[in-house]
Structures are given as C-alpha cells and as structure tokens.
C-alpha cells in the first residue's frame with residue numbers, strides 16, 4: 246500500500262496539471278462513479294449485509310438509489326453549476342465584469358462513516374469530483390466489508406492519479422491528518438470532529454464536519470398518534486437506530502406518552518413481526534463495543550417496550566424507555582442504537598426549554614397540527630435541519646442544505662450545496678486597461694489634494 250504522503254503527492258500532481266478542471270473530465274468521472282454503483286449493486290448489498298445485516302430495501306433506498314440520484318443530479322446540473330455567477334455591480338464598477346467564479350480547492354480528504362458506509366463515503370466524493378477536485382478517501386474501518394469493497398472498486402472505475410483510497414483505523418487517519426490537504430470533509434462523532442478540526446487548523450485547511458448528537462422529537466396531542474408512531478418508529482429503528490438523524494429521544498406530555506407507547510408497540514410488531522430477531526428487515530449493531538455501549542445505556546432504565554438482546558448476534562430489540570432522568574447517560578449521550586427514551590413535559594414551552602438547554606442537534610423534529618407550535622420550534626431553536634411532522638425524510642431533499650450547527654457540525658452538502666462546499670467562491674473583477682480608462686482613475690492616486698477628499 247502506498248503511503249499517505251505518496252497518495253497526496255500523486256493527487257496534487259494531477260491537480261496541479263489541471264487534469265480535473267474541465268467539465269468533460271468531471272462528467273466522465275461521474276459517469277464512471279454511476280457505473281461503479283450500477284454494476285456492483287449486488288456486491289454493495291452483500292457487504293452491507295455483512296457489516297450491518299442491512300436489509301436489501303434499506304440498502305437500495307438509503308445507499309444505492311440515493312447515490313445514483315446524487316450522481317445523476319450532478320451530471321444534469323454540472324454545466325450550470327460550473328458557470329460563473331455574474332452579480333450586481335455598484336456604480337464605480339459599471340464598466341467592469343463582476344463575477345463569482347467557483348474554483349476547486351485542490352486535494353480533498355474525505356473521511357467516511359460506518360453506518361451508511363457506502364453512501365456517506367461516496368456521496369461527498371461525488372460532490373468533490375463535480376467541483377473539480379482530487380481526493381483521498383478514507384472509508385470507516387468499523388465497516389470492514391464496505392471499506393474493502395470501496396478500495397477494490399474505486400481504482401477500477403475512477404482516475405488512478407486523482408482519486409485514492411486509504412484504508413485503516415485511528416493510526417492511518419492520524420497519518421492522513423498530518424498531510425496538507427486543501428479541504429477536509431469528515432463524517433463522524435463530535436469528539437473525533439474536534440481532532441480533525443485541530444489537525445486542519447495547522448494548515449488553515451477549510452473543513453466540513455458532519456457530526457452527530459441527540460436529535461429530539463416533540464410530539465403534541467393535536468396529531469394522530471398512530472400516524473406519528475408509524476413515522477417515528479420507522480426512522481428510529483431503521484438501521485437499528487444507527488442513523489445520525491434518527492430520532493434520539495421523544496418529548497411529550499404524560500398523556501401522549503401513554504398513547505404513543507401503545508401505538509409504537511403495534512408499529513414495531515407490524516414492521517418486524519412477533520419476533521424481531523427473526524425479521525429480515527432489522528439490522529444488527531455494527532460491533533460488540535457498540536452493542537455493549539448501547540446495553541450499558543439501558544441498564545437500570547424503565548423498559549416500556551422491548552429490552553431483549555443477543556450479544557452473539559449483536560442484536561438489540563427495538564426498545565422504548567420511560568421515566569429516564571435528564572441526567573441519566575441515556576439522556577446525555579447520543580444513543581446511536583435502537584433505544585428510544587421518552588422525556589415527559591407539561592407543555593410545548595417546557596419542551597422548548599429542554600431542547601434549548603442542550604447542544605444544538607443535527608435535526609429537530611416537531612409533530613403538531615398547530616401551526617403556531619411548529620413556528621414556535623422553528624423560530625426559537627437552532628438545529629442543523631428542522632422537519633415538521635416527519636423524521637429523517639429531509640435527507641433526500643437535495644434542494645435544502647444538509648448539515649449541523651454548533652456541536653452537530655460545520656458546513657453542509659447535498660445537491661448544489663455539495664458542489665459549493667467543495668468550491669472556493671472566487672469573487673472576481675475583470676477590468677480593462679487603456680489610456681482613456683486611466684484618465685477616469687485619477688481621483689484615487691496621490692497626491693491627495695483637497696478636491697480628492699470625499700466621504
């Protein structure tokens with residue numbers, strides 16, 4: 246395996262030679278990336294089953310179909326995205342051409358996550374390619390089958406000088422972070438996000454940090470509780486809760502809690518059958534450490550639904566917890582597993598205060614048929630994204646930026662926002678120069694005589 250230094254040098258050489266600049270080159274690479282996904286769908290599903298026992302439907306929806314749409318979107322809009330934006334001109338610039346020129350940063354580092362290991366690695370790469378960058382990709386070692394497939398397929402489909410895969414764990418990530426990159430795009434936990442940010446600061450490298458945290462769901466009594474449960478249970482237990490924008494905990498009144506627990510119990514049975522462990526539609530926890538971590542969060546809690554587990558399979562049943570104290574670890578740490586605690590409040594105002602007393606989440610969900618309540622949360626909270634009356638679904642709406650704020654991240658991507666993330670917006674002014682024009686410029690040159698003073 247080539248060293249991190251050699252890979253960056255190869256990519257930098259290609260970038261400096263202008264290889265990635267033309268639209269034709271970018272389109273070719275995007276078409277190749279699309280072929281990579283299309284021609285290897287079965288193998289992608291297999292590695293996702295190996296790593297997470299991910300059901301085919303979830304693999305198709307959240308990884309394969311998502312990626313194909315992503316790439317196709319860039320292929321469709323690349324010409325327009327690459328065009329400079331001609332902007333309004335102030336009076337002194339009427340004779341100039343004033344524009345914003347999107348310029349690729351250069352060599353990017355993309356560190357992927359393990360929960361959607363194909364999509365969360367290749368989707369940022371798609372945006373980096375569209376924007377004309379070279380890249381070194383570091384798949385998550387926590388999903389080894391997916392990481393191996395990425396390192397097998399990428400060199401077969403993409404340009405071998407411009408795009409590289411570097412596999413490994415903490416030591417290899419640390420080695421990569423010692424290199425000088427022009428952009429770093431990291432998906433993972435806030436803790437490691439801080440390490441990445443610190444490493445980036447040494448070279449003043451700009452970053453996008455797609456992080457996590459606890460995503461709250463507020464549910465009031467104006468909503469049909471069965472419909473709400475259908476959506477919340479789906480979003481929570483998909484991928485066995487290992488989704489950065491999964492509902493982390495529910496906030497509602499005691500009355501709504503009772504109704505929700507009953508409705509959720511029915512939904513779990515409807516989705517996964519009497520015995521969830523036997524369901525082909527339910528994932529496993531990625532590894533023993535994470536399974537132990539999740540079980541520890543449940544310890545001593547009041548289990549209203551589920552609670553069963555089988556460590557030999559890294560199986561944890563969909564579980565709902567009531568009466569968790571705000572100071573309990575389950576209400577302090579991101580759960581990232583199939584456990585939904587419920588925190589009860591007296592009213593929407595108290596729920597709002599609870600949300601605002603904590604770190605800014607990656608997503609905030611509010612279920613209500615009262616527009617005033619939706620507006621109350623939308624206008625008085627801060628979160629990466631906000632979604633009313635559903636969970637997770639904003640992820641696939643590429644016309645809005647996806648990303649965190651505060652502890653849940655820096656920057657965003659998806660659709661044109663991904664292209665701009667990987668582009669420096671170079672404000673440019675194109676002037677002409679000749680003797681006639683120069684006569685008009687006299688006012689700015691010394692000596693600064695009295696008639697040149699103007700405020």
Ligand code: NAD
Pocket residue numbers: 356357358359360361365383384385386387413414415418419432433434435436437438440454455456457458488489490579581607649654
């Ligand atoms: P992680 O932060 O533990 O690890 C991810 C990467 O960081 C790996 O490549 C690993 O090698 C590296 N790493 C770990 N420790 C390191 C260290 N000390 N020094 C240098 N590198 C180190 O994250 P994870 O467990 O893969 O992901 C879980 C988190 O990611 C959750 O918080 C989740 O919410 C978040 N997440 C966010 C998004 C998003 O789009 N915002 C998507 C998926 C996951």
